Amino acid sequence: MSQLLYEGKAKKMFTTDDPNVLRVEYKNDATAFNGQKKASFEGKGRLNNAICTKIFKMLQQKNVPTHYIETISETEQLVKAVSIVPIEVVVRNVVAGSLSKRLGVDEGVTLARTIVEFYYKSDELGDPMINTDHALAMEIATKDELAEIRRLALDVNDALQAFFSEAGILLVDFKLEFGKLKATGEIVLADEISPDSCRLWDKETHEKLDKDVFRRNIADLPETYEKLLKRLEDVK
């Protein structure tokens, strides 16, 4: 018996016969600006599932703990059920998007040091930026959990930078979510890593290979994601 547990903006989460396992279905929907801009693109679910699968497999090989179990169809994965820590963790290597506005620094400037940001995952509040003290005072996570999340986020950054670099791609920034395994409380990487949640630029031309093509009406989304997948597949 499989029940729809949650339908989000980009994915559906279903129960499976195993209470510790969920089925994720990647939808064709794209949203931006906290859901204000919406569209649907034939092939998006398939492309994100394929790209995310490649990335989760790569991370597993590098011993990063993730919720990923296996990919069971063109648009579906099985993942470990977790209780999501309601923090969107953003890792930034190059200035873009909201950071450019916040600090008054031009997009494209390489940061002297990687920046990790926490956003409180709350659609009603518009995902406000928070710091460690806010997370602790609100009891969103413990001090140890926050330290582990930061450590894992930086490990993921190292792994992703190397991975994309081989495909000639610059990892500008990305968003992660972490969860706690129901059984042990262990923190693992959850949700997705895809062009929906990363900024990826061609190293030479700075051509965008991510959801900014949709946010900013720059190019066709499925064509862009297809191009990205092709480049990742071409890496030996």
Added chain:
Amino acid sequence: MSQLLYEGKAKKMFTTDDPNVLRVEYKNDATAFNGQKKASFEGKGRLNNAICTKIFKMLQQKNVPTHYIETISETEQLVKAVSIVPIEVVVRNVVAGSLSKRLGVDEGVTLARTIVEFYYKSDELGDPMINTDHALAMEIATKDELAEIRRLALDVNDALQAFFSEAGILLVDFKLEFGKLKATGEIVLADEISPDSCRLWDKETHEKLDKDVFRRNIADLPETYEKLLKRLEDVK
């Protein structure tokens, strides 16, 4: 020879014959919402100077390093010249103002843990909230300086809470600025601590004794500040 070095929203800073010493003049101007709301109040400069003097003397007695030297007139202090770290440090014990909006928590809720926030001091950018990584990547301060600033901010909080408590006043939140002494680079508390930069509520009635009476048109500003000064003077 004394020259106007800088005229800010609430104070003027003058040079003195000693390059390591500045003269601060407290103005009668009040501003709110990043300068959008403005007014001038007879007596405000005198009241803030008197209140701030009491607080800096109290902090000195508790061995908190500050820029304060002495009060030389009703509206003037001498202070050590520092190079200001461009971070507004906000310390919060009770939810109010922007934190209430950010986290969707009612004003007046006591925090489970004190929150320290950093805002990048930049009128053009609207003083955006930043975290430690932003400060380090932007080279606004070093890691050691940020740790020292946090430690001092929490020490100031302990001292201020005890001080105001004796006057029957709840210290809701406050803003600090720190600077580096020109000679040694030592971090000291600079700028001011006054009802302009604190939220202070009567413990029993929650009557506001700070600049929120001006921001929110609740009561007369000089009358409120006079009442606060009187209560601080009445403490033995």
